[in-house]
Amino acid sequence: MKENKRLPDKTVERLSQYRRNLLTCVANGKTHIFSHEIANLLHITSVQVRRDIMLIGYSGTLRKGYDVQELIDLIGEIIDSQFGQRVAVIGVGNLGRALVSYFKGKRSKLLIVAAFDTNAEKVDRVYAGVHCYHYDQMAEIIKKENISIGIITVPASEAAKVAENLVISGIKGILNFTPSPVNVSPHVFLEEYDMITSLEKVAYFVKKNDM
Ligand code: NAD
DSSP states (O other): OOOOOOOOOHHHHHHHHHHHHHHHHTTTOOOOOOOOHHHHTSOHHHHHHHHHHHEEETBBTTTEEEEEEHHHHHHHHHHOOOOOEEEEEEEOSHHHHHHHHHHHHTOOHHHHHHHHOOOOOOTTTTTTTTTEEEEEGGGHHHHHHOEEEEEEOOOOOOHHHHHHHHTHHHSEEEEEESOOOOOOOTEEEEEOOOOHHHHHHHHHHHHHHHH
16 A cells, blocks of 8 residues: 555544454454455445455455454554554543543553643542643643644533644644534544434434334
């Protein structure tokens, strides 16, 4: 794959999912896998799997399929940054704390290195190994710790202000967990994750299946 080629959003999402499933395959001693097996694991078509894997310039053999470890390594080269990326969580409430604990030790190339909050009782405490700084120190710490990604887990009413501040602080990517959409300049990659929409989607299809 050419270095400067930008993959579609959905392909990047699926590559991440492929890698997680392939890692489980390795743990179970599986060395090769066919596209239809990956497709079955993720409830998608094998055509989709082959298309994504072709996009990253990899192909398997007709007889054995894809080499699992080679594919894991190639996906890593494509979606991970060589020296890793440093992440901050803004808002150390229920969700912020859950994320910090969940991520601990999960991804060597994606490290949560700082958290920020406005609540004096949380400032200077350590959550799952991550120091919580006062929100006012955000710009300073982001620069000092070379943080490129911010995860927003503050109340919805604070989201816009926090996003604006993150951009001013030089952040390159934002994952917004609040139900309030935010605006950022085009050079910052923004992903909004709205759990309510996902749940309402499931509820709609449950209702349809019951009819
Ligand atoms: P919470 O009230 O437990 O935590 C919010 C935290 O943000 C608090 O620690 C608060 O002190 C801090 N905060 C407030 N203003 C801030 C600011 N300007 N800068 C830095 N920190 C600030 O809330 P929660 O349940 O963790 O939810 C956080 C956000 O995530 C909400 O927008 C919520 O809608 C969304 N969300 C939560 C869940 C969940 O399971 N808890 C699920 C989906 C989405």
